[in-house]
Amino acid sequence: MATDTAQPHPGLSEIFWAFSRIGMTSFGGGLSGWMMREFVHQRRWISEDEFLSGLALSQAFPGVNVVNLSIWIGYKLHGGRGVLAATFGIVMPAMIFAIILAAVFARVAQSENIHLALAGIAAAAIGLSLEMGLRAARRAVNGLLPFLVLAGTFTAIFILKFSLVWVVLCAAPCSIAIAYFQIKRHAQKSR
Structure with missing residues (x-):
């Protein structure tokens, strides 16, 4: 279980290597789930609320x-230099590895076992993404109106097949307005 207490901020090399490890060991997507586990639950560099924001x-x-x-995350941890360390860490080692793997894959692409392994990796990534989505939804739905926005967004995209751009353009202002009024109401209650 994660706490909302963050640990002291790491150095730049520690940020780079942590992001490099995530970029190199997270296959098939689901990186945000790995990042949450790494930076919120294990290292406690940021809180769960900060991560979800x-x-x-x-x-x-x-x-x-x-x-x-x-x-x-890099900016939260170490400002502009943290941005560079995190971004280079997540992108560069994985990019170099992907180029090498693409060359190797081109030689063995006909193997049925390779395709089965990739399907297994994709299934694990989908599971991580689902876990992250459910966790974020649980945090975000803190009343009837946020639930209606979540349900409406899901319905519009997955059932009615509306364009994601139009759904975001409609749902985002609604969500921002709801959050604004919730914060305003909470501030008035605190007085």
């Missing part, structure tokens, strides 16, 4: 979500 931001910005999340 960063995850929401990283998914709202253009680009690769895990790179955006790495940038956010």
